Amino acid sequence: MRIKYTISIVFFVALVIIEKENNIISRVSDKLTLKQTPQTPLQPSSFSHILLKHNASITPPKNDSAFTLMKRRLENYSEHQEVKTRGRKHILLLATTRTGSSFVGEFFNQQGDNMFYLFEPLWHVEKMLTLDTGGTNATASAKAYRNVLQQLLLCDFSLLESFIDPLPVNHITSALFRRESSSSLCEESVCSPFVKGVFERYHCRTRRCGPLNLTMASLSCLQKEHRAIKSVRVRQLETLRPLAEDPRLDVKFIQLVRDPRAVLASRMVAFAAKYKNWKEWAAGGDIPIDDDEVRKLKGNCDNIKMSAEIGLRRPKWLRGRYMLVRYEDIARFPMRKAAEMYRFAGIPFTPQVKSWILKNTQASKDTSGVYSTQKNSSEQVEKWRFSIPFKIAQVVQKVCGPTLKLFGYKFVSSEEMLTDKSVSLIENKVFNVL
Numbered sequence: 001m002r003i004k005y006t007i008s009i010v011f012f013v014a015l016v017i018i019e020k021e022n023n024i025i026s027r028v029s030d031k032l033t034l035k036q037t038p039q040t041p042l043q044p045s046s047f048s049h050i051l052l053k054h055n056a057s058i059t060p061p062k063n064d065s066a067f068t069l070m071k072r073r074l075e076n077y078s079e080h081q082e083v084k085t086r087g088r089k090h091i092l093l094l095a096t097t098r099t100g101s102s103f104v105g106e107f108f109n110q111q112g113d114n115m116f117y118l119f120e121p122l123w124h125v126e127k128m129l130t131l132d133t134g135g136t137n138a139t140a141s142a143k144a145y146r147n148v149l150q151q152l153l154l155c156d157f158s159l160l161e162s163f164i165d166p167l168p169v170n171h172i173t174s175a176l177f178r179r180e181s182s183s184s185l186c187e188e189s190v191c192s193p194f195v196k197g198v199f200e201r202y203h204c205r206t207r208r209c210g211p212l213n214l215t216m217a218s219l220s221c222l223q224k225e226h227r228a229i230k231s232v233r234v235r236q237l238e239t240l241r242p243l244a245e246d247p248r249l250d251v252k253f254i255q256l257v258r259d260p261r262a263v264l265a266s267r268m269v270a271f272a273a274k275y276k277n278w279k280e281w282a283a284g285g286d287i288p289i290d291d292d293e294v295r296k297l298k299g300n301c302d303n304i305k306m307s308a309e310i311g312l313r314r315p316k317w318l319r320g321r322y323m324l325v326r327y328e329d330i331a332r333f334p335m336r337k338a339a340e341m342y343r344f345a346g347i348p349f350t351p352q353v354k355s356w357i358l359k360n361t362q363a364s365k366d367t368s369g370v371y372s373t374q375k376n377s378s379e380q381v382e383k384w385r386f387s388i389p390f391k392i393a394q395v396v397q398k399v400c401g402p403t404l405k406l407f408g409y410k411f412v413s414s415e416e417m418l419t420d421k422s423v424s425l426i427e428n429k430v431f432n433v434l
């Protein structure tokens, strides 16, 4: 036993010495280190460094035949891309938190058997790359987000796997964030037998499944005609340009935006601890305009605006690939907007989606829960006006002014105007000629 162990170590060390610059070896060794010290938290910065050095997929250290087969299928897939991708669409729904993106994501999640939908896979990437300061290095995470999205749109989970904590063993994980929000991950074909005693936080609602077998997920993904991913983590559309230019993909970007005043009001409720300062300012006192929180708000608005400006300018790489949608329009005219999104994506609008929308935009008050997508949409849309004081609205208008203007959200000039129901703050605006 010990001799065997020693031999492997010697062999391994020799390989490392011989092929010091070889990416695969260093990736594997990185993985081994991670595996051998499961208690040690990963060093996000060093991890991102590794990731940036080796931008491609991480080769899994395990030789398991199913994975190898899947890899080969993936290779086949790229070889015969021209035939295989005809008609196949890759939808990226890009938003920020509290813009109704879970709700809009359902438009694609409910499509039926032809769609492979993933809900916030980048959650794992952001978590792993979060620095001690609580933030992330925007450059490093943008690159990681892009690479993970690119692989996932091709049904390859290997890079995402390397960000899941604890690291999946044999491509099996019970820690995939909000698994139950992707019906594709809870289908019969992706449902491995239930294992008693294994705790899974995000287990399937529709049936009792064991931990997620990512090989199964990948195989299922390959069978589906279209793929969609929703994410609130991509900050700049421009960072995803390589996806638009990837000949294996036919990417359709849908940017979902919402009145920043409403977003802030909603975040103050949903993320109360993080928005403590805002709550204090709402309760009384002056708002220091140079505060970090205010700067962050401005940064968010600027990112959203910059992405939209690029999209609306229609550069060659984005032509036919970009659509801007306002949450308020979806809330008021869900069926019409969903149909538009499907038309833009080039995918038939199925009866399943229609009936889901009918069901979930009429249901009223009984469902609460901050992440609930069952709301009376028209009623919800301007409710925020009664939940934030005028001075908070004023600060948002001050730092996010150009963003409000671009998307057609009316400024309020007084407390009275803010709470006057007879004045809508949503201007009619058409962004996309379909």
Ligand SMILES: *[C@@H]1O[C@H](CO)[C@@H](O)[C@H](O)[C@H]1NC(C)=O
Pocket (backbone or CB within 6 Å): 055, 056, 057
């Ligand atoms: C990795 O990055 C290098 C240099 O930036 C590039 O040439 C190469 O194509 C990339 N590989 C993949 C798989 O993205």
Ligand SMILES: *[C@@H]1O[C@H](CO)[C@@H](O)[C@H](O)[C@H]1NC(C)=O
Pocket (backbone or CB within 6 Å): 063, 064, 065, 068
């Ligand atoms: C992996 O294992 C299979 C069967 O166990 C074997 O045929 C194959 O050659 C192995 N691949 C590698 C890269 O070791």
Ligand SMILES: *[C@@H]1O[C@H](CO)[C@@H](O)[C@H](O)[C@H]1NC(C)=O
Pocket (backbone or CB within 6 Å): 066, 170, 172, 192, 213, 214, 215, 216
């Ligand atoms: C995961 O799924 C693949 C494909 O169905 C299967 O071959 C493999 O044995 C599964 N892994 C485990 C650990 O059950």
Ligand SMILES: *[C@@H]1O[C@H](CO)[C@@H](O)[C@H](O)[C@H]1NC(C)=O
Pocket (backbone or CB within 6 Å): 069, 072, 073, 076
């Ligand atoms: C890859 O494609 C070839 C030729 O079309 C086919 O014979 C082979 O079975 C495919 N391999 C896999 C793993 O799907």
Ligand SMILES: *[C@@H]1O[C@H](CO)[C@@H](O)[C@H](O)[C@H]1NC(C)=O
Pocket (backbone or CB within 6 Å): 049, 052, 137, 138, 139, 140
């Ligand atoms: C962020 O990451 C990039 C790329 O790794 C690096 O060049 C840069 O110095 C980092 N920035 C900060 C502020 O750490």
Ligand SMILES: *[C@@H]1O[C@H](CO)[C@@H](O)[C@H](O)[C@H]1NC(C)=O
Pocket (backbone or CB within 6 Å): 362, 363, 364, 376, 377, 378, 379
């Ligand atoms: C939803 O809200 C609107 C506006 O307040 C109201 O007219 C409508 O009756 C509500 N629908 C349901 C099903 O509660």
